[in-house]
Amino acid sequence: MPNRKRTTLGVVHVTATPPGWDKGAAGIRAIHKAQGWSDIGYNEIINPNGQAEIGRGKMAIGAHVAGFNSISYGLSMVGGVNSSNRPDFNTIKDAQLVTLEKRMRELSADFPDIKWCGHRDLSPDRNGNGVIEPFEHIKACPCFDVIPWARERGLPVAEIKGTWKTIIVEPASAPVLEGPDTRTAYLQRLLVRGGYVLGPIDGIAGKKTIAAIRAFQFSSNLTQSGEFDAPTVARLRAVFELKTAA
Structure with a gap:
């Protein structure tokens, strides 16, 4: 499996698995391979108990965001949808957010050029106004605005303009x-x-x-x-x- 030559982007995801699902990287790997993928798409996941677990591998080119996989690290929290299969940030546990911040800091030290964003921030700018707006989001993933969240914590963020105010x-x-x-x-x-x-x-x-x-x-x-x-x-x-x- 090929490795990245550079890592300039960190992408936060959710797995879109239902509440109570807790089968770790092995379970996500099984889901992704059943979809025809060669391996789990994410480089790393964060389980509901807050434990981080390597997925495809730290240096491997993942399969988590089309067009950016060769330069990005995919970090995904287990959860993201409710019992009605609708996007729901409330399915993410506090322990996961604590670990998310910790791992983002550690990865920022490991990869000095990395900048962080959420999966939906990489949606195409369909109207060409230089701002990724909610109606342009291909997916809700990861169900919250990563860029302002990371910026508030002093983490390096991608230079992507978005509509961050609550609708x-x-x-x-x-x-x-x-x-x-x-x-x-x-x-x-x-x-x-x-x-x-x-x-x-x-x-x-x-x-x-x-x-x-x-x-x-x-x-x-x-x-x-x-x-x-x-x-x-x-x-x-x-x-x-x-x-x-x-």
């Missing part, structure tokens, strides 16, 4: 990330995803955006207000919002 839902059908402009831009993206032409995604509800909203409302049998009102937002999200999984 506030107000009203219940309208995602508000950092302000009204961001909300409008998000809803504009949903319209574009549905094939509606509205010009630049700029967070401004101008003439083209209003026309696209009315076209969507017409096709959805909604009142053609030309505004992102509650029924329109609810319908937009139900039809065009991509659901993510860990």
Whole structure:
């Protein structure tokens, strides 16, 4: 199995195994090999009791994040989904987070060029604005924002811009990330995803955006207000919002 020639990225994961699953690296290896992989994908895992366990190997090229495996170390905590198989950070134990920080510090000493991030931080920047936003996440993994978490602890972090603020839902059908402009831009993206032409995604509800909203409302049998009102937002999200999984 080939080894990395350099390690410039550390990627934090969760295994997306259900609550109570505790079969260690051998169990994850069995799951991954059953999927046709040559070995466990992660370089290392952290079990629910906080014990770290080597997976594929410290220097091995892993199979944990497409496009970055040759330069990255994959460190995964067991857990990440609840009994309904939905992403849930509450499934991660305090002991795992203590070990995670400890191992990140040790690996940062072992690999002086390493920078840390979460798996979802490496999602493609689909709208090209230089920020990895929640709607762009390919996966929820590892169910929390690693970059600000690591930065607060003095750990080296990857130079990736993201939307770190907690998503506030107000009203219940309208995602508000950092302000009204961001909300409008998000809803504009949903319209574009549905094939509606509205010009630049700029967070401004101008003439083209209003026309696209009315076209969507017409096709959805909604009142053609030309505004992102509650029924329109609810319908937009139900039809065009991509659901993510860990």
